[in-house]
Amino acid sequence: MDKRSLLQKRDIPVLLVILLAAVSCILLLQQSRPAKVIVIEQNGRELHRYILSELTEVQTLHVDGMNGISAEIEIGASGARFVEAGCPDRQCIHTGLVSKGNESAICLPGRISIRAVGGDSADAVTY
Amino acid sequence: MKKLTEKSARRLTGILIIAAVLLFAAAAGIYFYYTGVYEGYEVTTYSMGSYVQQTLYGNGKEDAAREAANNIAELEDTISWRKEGSDIQRLNAEAGGAFIDVEAVTYSLLELTQDVAEISGGAFDVTIAPLSRLWDFDGGKQTVPEATLIEKLIPNVDYSRVLLSDEQAALKLKNTAVDLGAVGKGAACDVAVRTYEQLGIDRGIIAVGGSVGIYGDKPGGSAWKVAVRDPESSASLGELALNGGSFISTSGSYEKCFEKDGVLYHHLLNPKTGYPADSSLLSVTVVASSGALSDALSTACFVTDMDRAVLLLSEYSGQNAGAVFVTKDSEVYVTSGLFEAFTLYDDSYEVKSIG
Numbered sequence: 184m185d186k187r188s189l190l191q192k193r194d195i196p197v198l199l200v201i202l203l204a205a206v207s208c209i210l211l212l213q214q215s216r217p218a219k220v221i222v223i224e225q226n227g228r229e230l231h232r233y234i235l236s237e238l239t240e241v242q243t244l245h246v247d248g249m250n251g252i253s254a255e256i257e258i259g260a261s262g263a264r265f266v267e268a269g270c271p272d273r274q275c276i277h278t279g280l281v282s283k284g285n286e287s288a289i290c291l292p293g294r295i296s297i298r299a300v301g302g303d304s305a306d307a308v309t310y
Numbered sequence: 311m312k313k314l315t316e317k318s319a320r321r322l323t324g325i326l327i328i329a330a331v332l333l334f335a336a337a338a339g340i341y342f343y344y345t346g347v348y349e350g351y352e353v354t355t356y357s358m359g360s361y362v363q364q365t366l367y368g369n370g371k372e373d374a375a376r377e378a379a380n381n382i383a384e385l386e387d388t389i390s391w392r393k394e395g396s397d398i399q400r401l402n403a404e405a406g407g408a409f410i411d412v413e414a415v416t417y418s419l420l421e422l423t424q425d426v427a428e429i430s431g432g433a434f435d436v437t438i439a440p441l442s443r444l445w446d447f448d449g450g451k452q453t454v455p456e457a458t459l460i461e462k463l464i465p466n467v468d469y470s471r472v473l474l475s476d477e478q479a480a481l482k483l484k485n486t487a488v489d490l491g492a493v494g495k496g497a498a499c500d501v502a503v504r505t506y507e508q509l510g511i512d513r514g515i516i517a518v519g520g521s522v523g524i525y526g527d528k529p530g531g532s533a534w535k536v537a538v539r540d541p542e543s544s545a546s547l548g549e550l551a552l553n554g555g556s557f558i559s560t561s562g563s564y565e566k567c568f569e570k571d572g573v574l575y576h577h578l579l580n581p582k583t584g585y586p587a588d589s590s591l592l593s594v595t596v597v598a599s600s601g602a603l604s605d606a607l608s609t610a611c612f613v614t615d616m617d618r619a620v621l622l623l624s625e626y627s628g629q630n631a632g633a634v635f636v637t638k639d640s641e642v643y644v645t646s647g648l649f650e651a652f653t654l655y656d657d658s659y660e661v662k663s664i665g
Contacts (some may be wrong), residue, residue, distance in 0.1 A: 192591065204330040208337040227354040255444050272450035274566070279544030285517075286544065289361045296354060296361055305549050306365070309560045309595050310520035310539035 219302040221263045221281065223256060225249075226294040235260055235282075248293025256297060263297045265290060321377065332386075338580075350514075358384045358390070358494045359448060360519030364502065367526075369510025376524035377509060378502040378516065385501050388389070388413050389490045391439060397479075398488050402439070406484035409475065417477050419490060419497055419602055426606040427469040429625050433618075434610035435469045439487035447577035448491070454575060457650040460584035467581045482563035490651060496559050496605025499523030503557075503601070513554065522558040523601050533651070540656060541592035541636050548642070548654040548661075550597065561608040562593030578612050587613040595634040597648060603629055611635075616643065620665035635664070 193226035223231040225248055243266070248254060254275065255267035262282030265275040270292040278288035281297045284304025289296045351371040355362045362382060364375045391398040397416040404410055412420075423436045440463040442448075444455045471482040481488070490497075495518040502516040506525040513526030515534060524534050533553055537546035541564045550558065563576035563586070580587040594611045598604040607626065611619035616635050623631045623645060632648035636659070643664040644652045654661050 191408045192321070197323050197330075200327050204334040204337075207334055211603075226356065236395070255660045262561070270450070272566070273589050281544065281545065283537075285341055286546070287361065287363070288544070291356075291359065291361065292453065294356055298354075305535040305537035305546065306515050306524075307363075307517045307522045307534075307558075308520070308539055308546060309517075309558045310565070310593075 219282070219284070220300045221258060222298045222300055223258075223263070224296045224298065233258060233263075235262065246293075246295050248290060248295040250292055252290065252293030252295075254290050254295050256295075262299065264288065265295075265297070268293065268295075276305060312380060329652075336543040347586075350522060353379070355379045355382075358386050358498050358518055359461070359491075360495055361517075362498070363517045364514060365505070366511055366514035368514075370509055371511050371514070374506050374509045374511045374514070378505040381501045381505050382498045382518070385415065385498055386494070389416055389419060389494065389497065391487070391489055391491075398490055401479055401481060402487040404487045405481040407480070409473070409478035411477065412479050415497075415501075417474065417479065419493060420472060420474055420479055420488075422600075422602055423490070424469060424472060424474065424608055426603070426610055430610040430614055430618075430622050432469060432581055432608055433614035433622075434492070435467055436468050436488045436490055436492070437471060437481075437486055438466050439489035440466050440485070440491075441579055441581070441584050442489050442491065442577075443487075445575075445577070445579065447566040454570055455535075461608050464584050467584075489649075492609045493605045494601045495519045495521035495539070496557060496601035496603070499557055499601030503555075520560050520601065521601060521605055524552060524554050524556045524558075526554045537655075538634055538636075539593070539596050542640075545656070547636065547656045547659055548634070548652055550595075550648065551651045552597065553598060556597055557599065557604045557629075558595060558597050559601070559605040559608040560593055560595040561612040563589070563612075564592065578609060580613050588614065589615050590637055590639075591616060592636045592638055594661070596623070596631060597633070598626060598631040599629045603631070607631055609635075616664070620645065626664065 219235040221233045238260045244256045246254050252269040257264055257266045262280045264280045267276050268290050275288050275290040281288050281299050284299050284302040285308050287298040317664050336343050339518045350365040352365045352368050353375045373634050387393050388397050390396050397412040437460035452632045466485045471486045473480040498518040499521050503523045503525045506514050533551035535549045537549045540547035541562050576586045578587050596604045598609040632645040635643040640659050642659045642661045645665045646663050649663045
């Protein structure tokens with residue numbers, strides 16, 4: 184009587200199914216961790232949305248805001264920042280680079296905002 | 311070991327295939343649950359002189375976001391001294407005169423701010439208005455006022471001149487004025503979370519400027535993560551793991567400030583000196599069970615400095631008050647009740663437990 188070995192030919196389909204399930208799980212979990220995205224809004228209206236990993240070079244955007252205030256925003260793979268703004272306090276430039284989830288830089292007088300979403304990050308930032 | 315018979319082997323194979331398929335289905339289910347089907351609704355508005363960001367989940371999230379934004383705008387119309395016909399504008403206009411009727415929300419905010427003023431020994435004082443208008447950090451004015459002007463206004467800053475009785479308020483003397491700006495953002499978080507409760511959405515988080523309110527719990531019981539801004543960069547220095555019903559506010563000298571002749575002038579004025587508080591802190595983040603309270607306490611804690619702040623917070627242990635202090639010496643102190651909830655990102659700081 185032949186002793187049943189650990190692996191037999193007819194086990195292969197079973198193993199394949201398990202392997203497929205495992206690989207799918209890993210892929211799904213990886214996908215469900217969302218990419219880092221930068222959203223640029225004016226008065227709550229979305230103007231631009233960038234996936235950071237897809238940006239290969241630094242570019243500069245011009246955004247017209249409220250009260251005749253406009254701003255220049257620099258965006259690259261590492262994040263986005265205000266580089267020029269027509270507001271008096273220049274708080275938005277002072278804030279610096281926005282890169283991780285839920286960080287934001289805001290030009291209040293012009294109601295222009297840069298916000299990072301997604302990534303494996305916090306739900307909100309207190310400041 | 312018992313030998314596997316042909317029949318049980320086949321059965322085992324069947325069970326394994328079913329298990330694998332179930333596993334796959336579960337993974338796909340989790341994926342869609344967290345992304346497509348159950349995506350948070352994000353909306354940005356502007357109120358209280360701040361950026362308002364809501365992320366809401368569950369049935370009716372869009373309506374809840376709209377309703378909350380409206381209620382915050384209404385709150386601003388009621389409590390901002392800048393708004394024509396607001397309770398606070400009428401109160402200030404009637405300074406030295408009779409009691410006036412105020413909305414319930416104004417009354418309860420004044421009760422709360424008077425309580426914090428008293429317990430903090432005046433480190434927090436809503437009658438700061440004459441001084442805050444003089445410095446005008448909100449208006450982006452970046453000059454140091456004349457010392458004589460500051461001296462002249464200091465006697466008018468006195469919270470004991472605020473009188474509250476039976477849903478009515480009065481200011482005892484002329485030249486007194488109230489500014490609820492130090493609790494506005496926190497109070498807005500309260501209003502939003504109350505709206506979410508009333509409309510029965512699943513969960514959500516609101517940020518009004520740097521004040522945050524959390525409503526409901528995440529599925530699976532994991533905590534919400536609220537990052538604390540590093541006062542010395544635009545990044546975050548750590549995060550707090552918190553549950554629904556927590557409110558978080560931060561006061562920092564980096565917020566609204568300007569530098570003149572090598573001195574940093576920030577918006578957190580000491581009501582007693584009339585100048586920016588000479589604190590050993592760069593920032594303090596306060597967690598409490600109410601937004602207005604966390605906002606008032608963060609200001610009070612910054613102005614009064616750390617040791618006395620810890621005592622102040624212990625007076626509000628019933629409201630789960632706790633804090634993360636960041637000192638000028640790059641030390642991070644976390645009150646004992648919050649210590650476990652805090653995780654540091656940045657190694658250039660050292661974390662210690664206090665109080």
